[in-house]
Amino acid sequence: MAIVFPQIPFGSNTEITLNTSAADLKPFLAGPVQRLARLGDKWSLKIECRKMFAKQAGPVIAALIAGLAELVIIDLPQPGIDTSKWTTGNIAAPATGGRQIVVSGGGAPKVVGQMISIERLGVHYLHQITAVNGANLTIQPALKTPLAAGEPVEFARPKLMGFVAGNAAGWTVGLAENTGLSFVIDEAV
Incomplete structure (x- = not known):
């Protein structure tokens, strides 16, 4: 069962990327470039959260750790x-x-x-x-x-369903005990 990701704090920076599976065939000598559009394009969501208190960051950190092994569902900001x-x-x-x-x-x-x-x-x-x-x-x-x-x-x-990218999840704790988080979720379907 997928984990529903908690709401990301207001003021976070979000980058949405479509990773295409298309390939360009470039001739060695001359001629037109051909693009082979194939199925399998996938979205990535990169989020850099604003600094937040540990109480706010706790649910996000828990979802990040779980998302290393299980699917997560996250609402996509628009x-x-x-x-x-x-x-x-x-x-x-x-x-x-x-x-x-x-x-x-x-x-x-x-x-x-x-x-x-x-x-x-x-x-x-x-x-x-x-x-x-x-x-x-x-x-x-x-x-x-x-x-x-x-x-x-x-x-x-709208929702993105995927895994937390990579094989580790980490966070920083600042002098004011604020937590900084940044992570990527890659579409899995």
Whole structure:
């Protein structure tokens, strides 16, 4: 069972990265470069927490240690986007692959750049909206699993499911007994 990561303190620095599995084929002498787009793109979330008291840092540290061996689920921040106008929607039509989904519900109209997560069989798949045409959304990366109508799509609080990167978790304690944390969570699905 995955561990639900505690809320990250306000004022933390977050870096979201999409790691592509595409490969460029560059000819030795001349000719065009070809890009082989393959399935398997994965997100990484790098977080540098602001200094906090040990009482605040304790739950985050516990989740980091557990995340070295178990999956974690963390809410993805969406800076600059008012998420209060969205809720959980649903997949409206089955999708077997590609970058197109049809959704129903979920609150206000969706916006390009917004992050979403689709939950299927307890697994959260993170995507970003790259185009909106009513209920038809174009997303990046491509779907990693077939979707049935009715599966939940989280618009307000998208989730990344993965492992804490590396094989160690550490933190610093300053002179004022403030704790500093920085870590990376890599998508596992």
